Amino acid sequence: MIFGFVEDGQVTVMDLFSTGNFGPHPPDVELGGTDDILVFGGGEEGEFTTIEFKRALSTNDNYDIPISAGVNKIIWSFGSNDSFTQKHAKRGYGEINI
Numbered sequence: 001m002i003f004g005f006v007e008d009g010q011v012t013v014m015d016l017f018s019t020g021n022f023g024p025h026p027p028d029v030e031l032g033g034t035d036d037i038l039v040f041g042g043g044e045e046g047e048f049t050t051i052e053f054k055r056a057l058s059t060n061d062n063y064d065i066p067i068s069a070g071v072n073k074i075i076w077s078f079g080s081n082d083s084f085t086q087k088h089a090k091r092g093y094g095e096i097n098i
Contacts, residue, residue, distance in 0.1 A: 004042060005083075005084070006051070009044075014027055015064070033063035036064055077091035078091075
């Protein structure tokens with residue numbers, strides 16, 4: 001899982017893993033994995049937040065799923081504020097074709 005937010009102009013992006021169907025979502029490194037975010041950035045404009053990050057397609061981390069050519073299934077969620085602890089306001093799933 002990738003979790004990100006922008007608060008007071010400061011961008012935070014974290015490499016996490018869900019240990020259950022509904023969490024918790026500790027950082028990979030707390031479980032013995034690695035932080036595989038290579039570069040990140042983002043910003044806020046009005047009521048919109050943009051988060052960008054880069055990671056290897058295959059990280060060799062047991063807590064990451066490789067990204068491959070073709071269809072990749074994703075889940076997403078977002079909240080109404082910049083809190084890591086608040087439950088998301090909306091969530092869903094989809095596919096990205098690479």
